[in-house]
Amino acid sequence: MGGFLLSIAYGVTFLIPVLVGKGGGDEALAGLIISAATVSTVILVILSGHIADAIGSARAVAVSALFLAASGLGFARVPSAGVGLMTVGFILGIGWGTFYALGPLLVAAIIEPEHRIRFFALLSGSMMSGISAGPIIGRIATGWSMPIETAFLFASLSSLAGGALYFLLHIRLTNAGKILPHVNKISFGAARRVIASPAMYSIVMVGVGGAIFGGLSSFQTSYAKAHGFDYSLFFIGFMSSAILSRLFAAGYVVKKDPFYSLLVLTSLTLASILLFLMVTSSALGYLCAAAMLGLGYGLTYSVINGLAANEAPVGLMPQSLLLFSLAYFIGVFGFPLIAGKLIVSSGIQTMLYAVLLLAVANLAIVLFRVAYRAMRAS
Numbered sequence: 001m002g003g004f005l006l007s008i009a010y011g012v013t014f015l016i017p018v019l020v021g022k023g024g025g026d027e028a029l030a031g032l033i034i035s036a037a038t039v040s041t042v043i044l045v046i047l048s049g050h051i052a053d054a055i056g057s058a059r060a061v062a063v064s065a066l067f068l069a070a071s072g073l074g075f076a077r078v079p080s081a082g083v084g085l086m087t088v089g090f091i092l093g094i095g096w097g098t099f100y101a102l103g104p105l106l107v108a109a110i111i112e113p114e115h116r117i118r119f120f121a122l123l124s125g126s127m128m129s130g131i132s133a134g135p136i137i138g139r140i141a142t143g144w145s146m147p148i149e150t151a152f153l154f155a156s157l158s159s160l161a162g163g164a165l166y167f168l169l170h171i172r173l174t175n176a177g178k179i180l181p182h183v184n185k186i187s188f189g190a191a192r193r194v195i196a197s198p199a200m201y202s203i204v205m206v207g208v209g210g211a212i213f214g215g216l217s218s219f220q221t222s223y224a225k226a227h228g229f230d231y232s233l234f235f236i237g238f239m240s241s242a243i244l245s246r247l248f249a250a251g252y253v254v255k256k257d258p259f260y261s262l263l264v265l266t267s268l269t270l271a272s273i274l275l276f277l278m279v280t281s282s283a284l285g286y287l288c289a290a291a292m293l294g295l296g297y298g299l300t301y302s303v304i305n306g307l308a309a310n311e312a313p314v315g316l317m318p319q320s321l322l323l324f325s326l327a328y329f330i331g332v333f334g335f336p337l338i339a340g341k342l343i344v345s346s347g348i349q350t351m352l353y354a355v356l357l358l359a360v361a362n363l364a365i366v367l368f369r370v371a372y373r374a375m376r377a378s
Contacts, residue, residue, distance in 0.1 A: 002061070002169070003103055003123055004130040005162030009068040009155040010096050011134020012075070013089075014235075017221050018138070018148050019075065020085070027222055031340020034218055036086040038333040040093030045326040048101040049186050049318060057102045057109070058170035064102075065163025067095030072156030076149040093333070095159070101325040103127070105318055106169075108309050117258075117306030124302050125246030128294070130158075132239030135220070139232035190319040198311040199320045201365060202304035203327045208362045209304075210331025212269065213297060215339040215355045216276070219348070226348050227280045234290040241294030249299065258303050259373065262366045265303065268296030270359040277352050300362075 017030040051060045074088030103123060111119045138151035194200065216223075224231035253261050272292035279285030305324065312320030342351040 002162045002165035003126040005158045005165070006065055006068055006099050007127040007130025008134045008158045009072050009092070011131035012072065012138060012151045012155045013092065014135045014217050014220060015138040015148055015151055017219060027219055027340040027343040031218070031336040033085045033089045035333055035337035036089035037093030037096065038330065040090045041097035041329040041333055042326060044094050044097035045101045045322060045329060046186060048098050049322055051098065052102055052105065056170055057106050058166050058173060061099050061102050062163045062167035062170060064095040064098035065159045065166065067091055068159035069156045071095060072152045072159060076152035076156070097329060100329070101322055104305060104321050108317060108321060113310055116309055117302060120305040121246045121302035124298070124305065125243055128242040128298055129239055132235040132242065135235045136232050186319045186322050190316050191323060193313045194316055194320045194323055197313050199308045201369060202308040202311065203324050205304050205362050205365055206301065206324055207327035207331040208358050209297060209300060210328040211335035212355050212358050214332035214335045215351060216293065218336040219339055219343060219351065222343060223348050229283055229286050233283060233287050237287040237290030238294040241291040242298040245295045245299055253299055253303065258307055259366065259370050261303055262300060263370060265296045265300040266363040266366050268292055269300060270363055272296055273352065273356045273359050277349065277356065
């Protein structure tokens with residue numbers, strides 16, 4: 001529940017192109033505002049392990065909720081579409097980076113290794129639901145003739161509620177005597193060992209996947225407008241698929257060979273992007289493409305999150321998960337800067353072709369791992 005409520009604050013950022021458009025800005029400016037979160041996010045992901053060791057992971061997430069609440073309020077109230085909103089984006093990165101990095105660490109610390117992929121699926125499913133709920137809330141607000149800023153105010157309140165739940169979790173862990181060990185700090189030496197391990201494949205894949213998700217979601221309002229769709233259809237399809245797949249498919253997927261599961265899931269992600277490129281006049285096709293993306297991308301994330309934990313060097317699982325989160329943020333916040341410029345200079349279709357190349361890269365990584373394992377086995 002806490003993860004769902006905090007994730008709404010990130011989800012409403014997909015409405016930034018609409019917010020900026022009200023002031024006469026374009027997708028390039030929107031991408032700049034979204035990418036302003038990259039700097040603070042990278043810093044906080046690196047520092048999050050130190051913060052967790054100092055005050056506890058659950059309490060650190062509770063504090064991060066205050067920054068998410070402040071960013072929601074800032075997007076709703078700051079009139080400037082330039083430096084003012086970029087500053088708000090920076091504040092968003094502080095809160096989202098801390099929460100996103102430490103949420104999986106909490107799960108990994110209290111769940112046995114053989115169950116981690118399933119519980120990572122539940123956590124990421126809750127987060128994806130919150131992320132997708134943000135734009136839907138914005139669509140409901142405008143449908144009821146309320147300003148788009150209403151969605152950002154709602155996100156601010158939901159962040160406070162989510163932070164309260166994590167603070168209660170901290171109290172429960174403390175009262176139960178479950179003080180998590182101080183092993184979360186990351187160093188250059190630890191990072192080098194993780195990079196040299198098989199966990200690096202999952203870390204690269206989540207960075208590429210984050211770019212795919214960031215590009216498609218951040219400018220979905222622009223894509224829908226260009227083709228005459230209601231952008232809420234994308235988030236409804238994506239969220240429904242992400243939730244249902246985690247409820248009914250995640251348990252099945254985690255029992256299978258992760259490499260072959262990834263082969264199917266990355267292929268689904270690639271197919272969904274092809275649908276976005278080809279189906280430009282059918283609302284049903286648009287909805288199906290979103291649902292396919294939710295299934296392929298959503299479960300891919302869960303599987304590689306588990307692999308990043310389980311393939312990490314002995315004693316460095318928390319550091320591997322921090323690098324995993326860092327790679328994700330570089331992709332999800334960094335790529336919109338490129339995507340926004342591509343849309344302004346060459347159109348939405350060009351941006352989709354760039355996303356398609358990213359999906360091909362992830363599929364290629366999986367094919368390489370499958371082939372390499374087969375060669376070693378023979």
